[in-house]
Structures are given as C-alpha cells and as structure tokens.
Amino acid sequence: MRSLTETEMPWLKGLSLAGVAALALTACGGGEETADESGLDLVNAGALTVCSNLPYPPFEYYDADGNEVGFDIDIAQAIADDLDLELEIIQAQFEGIQSGVALNANQCDLAISGLTITEARAGNMLFSEPYLDDNLGVLVRSDSGIESLEDLDGFEGTVGAQSDTTGAAEAQERGLDLREYTDAGLLIQGLESDQVEAAIGNISILGYQAGESETLVFVDEIDTGEQLGIAAQLENQPLIDEVNRILGELEDNGGLEEIEDRWFHSETPDEGGDDAEADDEGDD
Structure with missing residues (x-):
C-alpha cells in the first residue's frame, strides 16, 4: 500500500496506512450485549454503535451542518455497511475510550477515535490490526x-x-x-x-x-512508531475478527487508500461527498 509522502504533504512524512490482516471469524463469546441477526454481540440490535471523541479533525469532527465526518467516521461507516448495520456515533470522553471504560460499560461496540495501540491499553480492550501508522x-x-x-x-x-x-x-x-x-x-x-x-x-x-x-x-x-487501531471489549473476539476482515478487504480493494486521500491529501476534504450523503439518507 502506498504511504503518505513528504512530497505530497511535508507535515505528513511520518504518517502512513498500516497493513491489516484478514482473520477468520472465531467462536469466542461476547460480553453482556445482545446478539442480533448479524450473529454478533451488539449493544443495540441492528446497529453498530461506535464511541468517538469529537472534535478531533481530521479523524472525527462536526461539519457545518452538525454531521459527524472524518477519516475514522468513513472507516466506521464502511464497517457498518459491510455488516449491514446502521451506524450510530456516540460522543465519549477520550479518557473513557482509551481506558476501556466506555466499552466495558456497554456504551458502544467499537471505539474508533485515533486510538494508538499500546501495551497498557491492550490489557483493557481488544485491538484490531493497525489501520494507520x-x-x-x-x-x-x-x-x-x-x-x-x-x-x-x-x-x-x-x-x-x-x-x-x-x-x-x-x-x-x-x-x-x-x-x-x-x-x-x-x-x-x-x-x-x-x-x-x-x-x-x-x-x-x-x-x-x-x-x-x-x-x-x-x-x-x-x-x-505508533499505530492506530480499532478497539472492542476483550470478550468480543468475533466482532474484532469481522473488523479485521473488512479492513483487509478495504486495503486490498483500495478503499483505505481512497479514504486516506480524501482526508489527508485533499486540501479541501469533501467530508464524505456523495457517498456520505447517501449514507445519511440510509441512516434516516
């Protein structure tokens, strides 16, 4: 996968998309969430509930119309779409996200918020394969x-x-x-x-x-050498397996690169463009 380069954007010379692996779905049990038609343990049936800390541009922030937009939001939407789930974004304090408290309190299924993978955090939550360096x-x-x-x-x-x-x-x-x-x-x-x-x-x-x-x-x-990852409850291995599968497919089909270009290479990010507008209509 192409890395962000100093030639394209000098201040981004240390930032690049990380490789992600497609892993097989395992049969581990989930936490206290309710299993829905997707077969996954989710906080709210039929929805993928994601904790994020806004504003944190260009990863997640509100546009002029009050809609959640950004690099992480596009990735969250891609995951929800693949799983045929509605996307629900929950605003959460970063301390609650990085400590695992938000996940363990069943506020959300996933934490997607520019979250660096660290050994300490990995003791409190389950991380996906990294999606950004x-x-x-x-x-x-x-x-x-x-x-x-x-x-x-x-x-x-x-x-x-x-x-x-x-x-x-x-x-x-x-x-x-x-x-x-x-x-x-x-x-x-x-x-x-x-x-x-x-x-x-x-x-x-x-x-x-x-x-x-x-x-x-x-x-x-x-x-x-930081790497960003998506987090779930320690017990929710099946959900992380699905996230890894989707990230792997997005890397293979160029979807991750397209999202990266939108938010890190474009001088005026299109804040989701036509796809985001279609997704908003679907969420209604």
Whole structure:
C-alpha cells in the first residue's frame, strides 16, 4: 500500500496506512450485549454503535451542518455497511475510550477515535490490526522562536497536550511543564491564545491543524512508531475478527487508500461527498 509522502504533504512524512490482516471469524463469546441477526454481540440490535471523541479533525469532527465526518467516521461507516448495520456515533470522553471504560460499560461496540495501540491499553480492550501508522510532532506559533524538538530541552515554558494521550506521556517523560486539555480543539485554542508555547501530539492531528492555520507551524517529528487501531471489549473476539476482515478487504480493494486521500491529501476534504450523503439518507 502506498504511504503518505513528504512530497505530497511535508507535515505528513511520518504518517502512513498500516497493513491489516484478514482473520477468520472465531467462536469466542461476547460480553453482556445482545446478539442480533448479524450473529454478533451488539449493544443495540441492528446497529453498530461506535464511541468517538469529537472534535478531533481530521479523524472525527462536526461539519457545518452538525454531521459527524472524518477519516475514522468513513472507516466506521464502511464497517457498518459491510455488516449491514446502521451506524450510530456516540460522543465519549477520550479518557473513557482509551481506558476501556466506555466499552466495558456497554456504551458502544467499537471505539474508533485515533486510538494508538499500546501495551497498557491492550490489557483493557481488544485491538484490531493497525489501520494507520503515526508519529508524534511538535506544533508551535510561527513567532514562538521554537524551531525544533531540541529547543524544548530545558524549556521553561508550558507545553500543551491532550489528556491521556501519548503526546501527554511524551511531554511528561521529557520533564516539560505540561498543561493538559480534554480535546484537540481546546489544545489548539490554547496554543493560539498563548496559554502554552508548544503542543505535542500525533502528527496526523497537529499537521492537519498547521495546514489549516496561518499562525501555527509544524516544526518537528518524534519517531515513536505508533499505530492506530480499532478497539472492542476483550470478550468480543468475533466482532474484532469481522473488523479485521473488512479492513483487509478495504486495503486490498483500495478503499483505505481512497479514504486516506480524501482526508489527508485533499486540501479541501469533501467530508464524505456523495457517498456520505447517501449514507445519511440510509441512516434516516
């Protein structure tokens, strides 16, 4: 599969679609959800309920009409369509998503929210095969005087990151004075309003924000080798098996590349285009 390249979009040089494997459906039991006609254990029969943390562009956010759009939303819709299920997006705090609390409380069947696969998280939820490779990056105001990661060594200013993310963990490990925000939108507002001098987070998010702003600059990349995955309850292996099958087919038929192009290569994402409009009609 083609990777996102520095030539196409310089701030995305560390971001690429990850390979996904098509795995066979197993016969493991689910949690406390109710099995429906699909044969899967679901929170709501006939629907795929997905927890996501909005706003988090370009992965998930609201468009001008209040519709959920983004890279993750398109992937969630593709999974729901393949399973012949209606898609229901549940807004959830990222702490509840990354800790597994939202899944274990049966708020949703899947968590799809730019979620990095980590050993700690894998102990609380079941991850799919990775669907995107990512790194961390540093975003600053153009007049900050910060030109690289090295400028943060011994830095006495305040650095921002979204709470409970790998960006926050990175800032803490570097001994930086950290101010945490509940979502990426507030983090960017904090950077623009001088609450913090720099922001550390996934390059996919920070690069997108830098591309949309005239005052923010993406100055460096931290090679963490992060991979993003879709999560389900630990007991819901059959659902993850289906997710892996669908991701594998999307990779093989070019569907993942098409979604990637829409949200990471296009200067003006079409926010779902004609397909999304058709899907909205189906959901009604």
